[in-house]
Amino acid sequence: MHRYTKWSLAREILVVIAAIILLLPFWILISTSLKTTEEVLTSSAFAPPSAPTFDNFIQLLSPTGSQSGNVYQGLSSSLLITIGTVLVLIALSSAAAYVFARSTRKLSNNVFRIFLIAIVLPTQLGVLPLYIGARSLGLIGNPWGMIIIYTAMTMPLAVFIYSGFFRRLPRDYEEAATIDGASRFQIFSRVIFPLMAPATGTVAILAGLLVWNDFFTAVIFLNGSPYMTLPVVVYNYVGSLVSQWNLSFAVVLIAMAPVLAFYVFAQKKLMQGYAGGIKS
């Protein structure tokens, strides 16, 4: 049944055609971004650019371009906020999940339930009071405030993923390290945490993408500030262009580029993270 037959070949061709149709938007995105404004208006959207030009990208990225400031600033604040969140999140969630997974007390199970319920609580309701709170603390448009909010938003998922891994880890490592006279902190930081690298990878990828791509929270807390993240920058910039699709698509591609580059190297880990991390 699973041998490669004529029927398999037909199926393969069918699936490839379906995939090509699904991926057409990417072709349109790339080819349009390489066209001049005039060619976008006159040529078919499916046609490749007759004379590919990087003018749109140069206009966006060159230091003299009118928008380059926004693009670089968006990139740097996206990087700062994403990396900051992932680092704080990993430190706090791994320690918390470790305690829950290793404690045999009933209380810790009940506390763990706080995170389980928080996974399904949508952000929309809490974001309003958070906004008021952040405003009175002067944290609107502040990257550190965003790191705190994003860390809290991704915390339940991270604790959930880590505890799944910790529960499957035998206690032999800790017992051996205890006998060797290691302190609890040493056991955790030198023995357990390195063993948890796969879980850390999953947490970093899922939380990192969630933060990097988030629009709802970012547009509320950062719009108009000097720390707008890329989705907000793209939203504002494309909104200000009236049907200049070649320029719009250049900024869209620039915003996608870091994640796409990462995807080329880590697509397998990414897919596993989504399939396994959310399931387990």
Add this chain to the structure above:
Amino acid sequence: MTITNGRIIPPGTDNKEPTPAPSRRPPGIGFGRWWWALPAVALTLVVTYMATAFGAFFAFTDWTGLGDFNFVGFDNFIQVLQDPTLVGSVRNTLFLAAGFVVFTNMLGLLFALALNRTLKTRFVLRALIFMPVVLSSVAVSFVWKFIFAFDGPLNQFLEAVGLGNLKQDWLANPSLALWCILAVMVWQSIGFVMVIYLAGLATVPMELEEAAALDGAGMWQIFRSIVLPTIQPSVAIATVLTLIQGLSVFDQVLTLTGGGPADATQTLASQVYSQTFVYGAFGLGAAAALILTVFILILALIQQFIVRDRANNGD
């Protein structure tokens, strides 16, 4: 930090409540310190729980975000039910969520079945179909905004195949704009659902399928009586995740239509945003958000019951 000097000393804090001792080890050996969990717990309690509770509280007030406020009971909810835009946003949210669940799961499962085994290009295709999942939905939606535009690719294609009379500004048509948003949502999430189903399909015993095929079972029969029962957990997870994602749709709405034309594509999340941060009606925005939260919590509860039921039936 307690250094144990070569002996395992059960820490006092963890030793008060003996466990049923599932293993040969002495009960209650704790590792780590309870206060290591404190920052994570505090952050979740304050930023998630306290903020959500305050948000629910504001839903019963007439606050504008500044100054004083009064309790108004259920007035905000009555207003939500009387305002055609807000009623429309509830209807649109339910439509998008339902359509999103049905189409993403159907297409995701189809691609997972097609790319499960046999095909030579399966690894490349999986990676390509999954790609949109990791991208910003704002960026992706702008590509589709062009596709749906009057001089965009969709109309060019329709003209080329002789369906020029269908040519129109898709996102400006109140009855079609919602379908366009649905299409973009589905397109971006097929790969996400596909990997969940692929993980499920990997657990289907191949021998069983082969035996059934030898006994003359057709493809549909094999799917219904062997594959589908095995991937039940994946179906449950994928439906709930897509349902929650569909209910809180925001990015695609704001990017593609901005809620228009004439508020025909407003959703609960886009209304939370505009009522609160554009019109300054905090109470009303909070009421919309509370409705959304209740929808999602009910669904999560139903899912919990289904999962527990299955566990009790020893499945």
